[in-house]
Amino acid sequence: MTQVLKVSSSSDPSATAGAIANGIRETGGSEIQVIGPRAVNQAVKAIAIARGYLAASGLDVYCTPAFATIRVGDDGEEKTAIQFVVRTRHGLRGGAWAGAGV
Amino acid sequence: MTQVLKVSSSSDPSATAGAIANGIRETGGSEIQVIGPRAVNQAVKAIAIARGYLAASGLDVYCTPAFATIRVGDDGEEKTAIQFVVRTRHGLRGGAWAGAGV
Numbered sequence: 001m002t003q004v005l006k007v008s009s010s011s012d013p014s015a016t017a018g019a020i021a022n023g024i025r026e027t028g029g030s031e032i033q034v035i036g037p038r039a040v041n042q043a044v045k046a047i048a049i050a051r052g053y054l055a056a057s058g059l060d061v062y063c064t065p066a067f068a069t070i071r072v073g074d075d076g077e078e079k080t081a082i083q084f085v086v087r088t089r090h091g092l093r094g095g096a097w098a099g100a101g102v
Numbered sequence: 103m104t105q106v107l108k109v110s111s112s113s114d115p116s117a118t119a120g121a122i123a124n125g126i127r128e129t130g131g132s133e134i135q136v137i138g139p140r141a142v143n144q145a146v147k148a149i150a151i152a153r154g155y156l157a158a159s160g161l162d163v164y165c166t167p168a169f170a171t172i173r174v175g176d177d178g179e180e181k182t183a184i185q186f187v188v189r190t191r192h193g194l195r196g197g198a199w200a201g202a203g204v
Contacts, residue, residue: 063166082150
C-alpha cells in the first residue's frame with residue numbers, strides 16, 4: 001500500500017525526501033498531497049532531492065502531478081490540492097520498465 | 103530538439119499546458135525552467151493540466167524535477183532554478199515504454 005505524505009509550506013525538503021525514498025524502497029511508490037504554492041514548492045524540492053538519494057541505488061524517480069479535491073478541518077471544507085504520485089522506472093513494481101533506455 | 107519553456111509566477115497554467123502538450127506532440131518532450139515558489143506552482147499546475155490534454159490522446163505524461171544553476175540578467179547572477187523534464191510513457195521517443203502497464 002502506497003503511503004500518503006502531507007507536505008506543508010514549512011516541511012523540510014530533505015526530511016520529506018527521506019520519507020519519499022523510504023516509501024519507494026518499501027512499497028514502490030509514494031503519494032504526496034499539498035495545498036498552496038509554497039507547499040507545492042517544498043514537495044517539488046523534496047522529489048528532486050529524493051531523485052538524488054535513489055539515483056545512487058540505480059532507481060530513476062519520476063512523478064505525475066494531478067489536481068485533487070480534499071476535505072479539511074472539522075467542517076469538511078473542500079480545497080483543491082495537488083497530488084504527486086512518485087514512482088520509479090526501475091522500482092519494485094516497475095520491473096517491466098527496466099531497460100527501456102529512455 | 104526539446105524546447106525549454108520558462109515559466110514565471112504570472113504565467114497562465116492553461117496556456118503553459120498547451121505549450122507543454124505541443125512540445126510533447128512535436129518533439130516527444132518539454133523542459134520547463136522556473137525560479138521561485140510561485141513559478142514552481144504554476145509549472146506544476148500546467149503539467150497537471152497538460153496530463154489531461156494528452157490523456158485524451160492516450161499519452162501518459164510524467165515529469166522529473168531537478169535543481170539547476172542558471173545565470174540571469176546582464177551581470178550573469180547565479181540562481182538556483184527547478185528544471186522539470188516532461189515526457190510521456192507512450193511518446194514519440196518513448197516507444198519502448200508502451201505497454202509496460204505501470
